[in-house]
Amino acid sequence: MANIREVDAILEIVRIFPLKSDNGNEILHVMGDIDPLRDIEIINLELILADLETVIKRKNNITKEVRKGDKEFILEDEALTKLIPVFESGKLANTIDFSEKEMEKVKQLSLLTMKPFIYGLNKRAGSENLDTANPEIFKELTDYIESMGSRFVVIDAKVEHELKDFEGEEKEMFRKELGGEDDGINKLIEEGYKLLGLDTYFTTGEDETRAWTIKKGSTAPVAGMAIHTDFKDKFIRAEVVFWKDLLEAGSYGEARAKGKVRTEGKDYIVKNGDVIEFKI
DSSP states (O other): OTTGGGOSSEEEEEEOSOSBOTTSOBOOOTTSSOOHHHHHHHHHHHHHHHHHHHHHHHHHHTHHHHHTTOHHHHHHHHHHHHHHHHHHTTOOGGGSOOOHHHHHHHHTTOOGGGSOEEEEEEOOTTOSSOOOSOHHHHHHHHHHHHHTTOEEEEEOHHHHHHTTTOOHHHHHHHHHHTTOSOOSHHHHHHHHHHHHTEEEEEEEOSSOEEEEEEETTOBHHHHHTTTOTHHHHHOOEEEEEEHHHHHHHSSHHHHHHTTOOEEEOTTOBOOTTEEEEEEO
């Protein structure tokens, strides 16, 4: 649990494929049957109980300060008090509307159920459809996830596991052999970036092309810090071209000749897919 508290979001992998495979072999489930909604509720209950213990412990620790009338601790105690009945009803902390000041207090506890969730719905390996044990259960499951304001992605975890040691064309060749045209991993990455508010920009040259992950809405000097922290203070300007325009042009020089390369200053907000050359 301590390791999970350090993450920015939680991905729960939930089985949706049936007990028996196409060849008749059984892939057992610890509960004896397939009920993904039940599985989610069990996992979430463990997280809720851990958070409830954290909240109760914190409330006990600040009792003396609350009795003294310390306004900051009174505010924190009120926020913690809101959490307890929510946990007792089996709901997550991220379903509560806290005030801005209350949220500041709650964030200090790094509660597990305050984090955003993505649910990875694990389908049968190589299956082109959802192939759930029960379509009605799948509908109930996705409705439940969406009602919590969470995201879900259907993935093929087994195919992805089989391909983890391969790269490039070899990986795609084996993917087709395994019957996994789309294992959902790219979609999972996209949803993860959306959830965490991240964008990607690129730098490119003769030796390599690299992708850099930044917070959405970052200015050019701040985005440059992903490469080196000095870029923020030493930033002069940035030459920017959209990746698709660069590929269509074939080179920086050709893209510049076509007017696709722009010069941007310190206030420029980097866009997802920008290719940037920093001038420092």
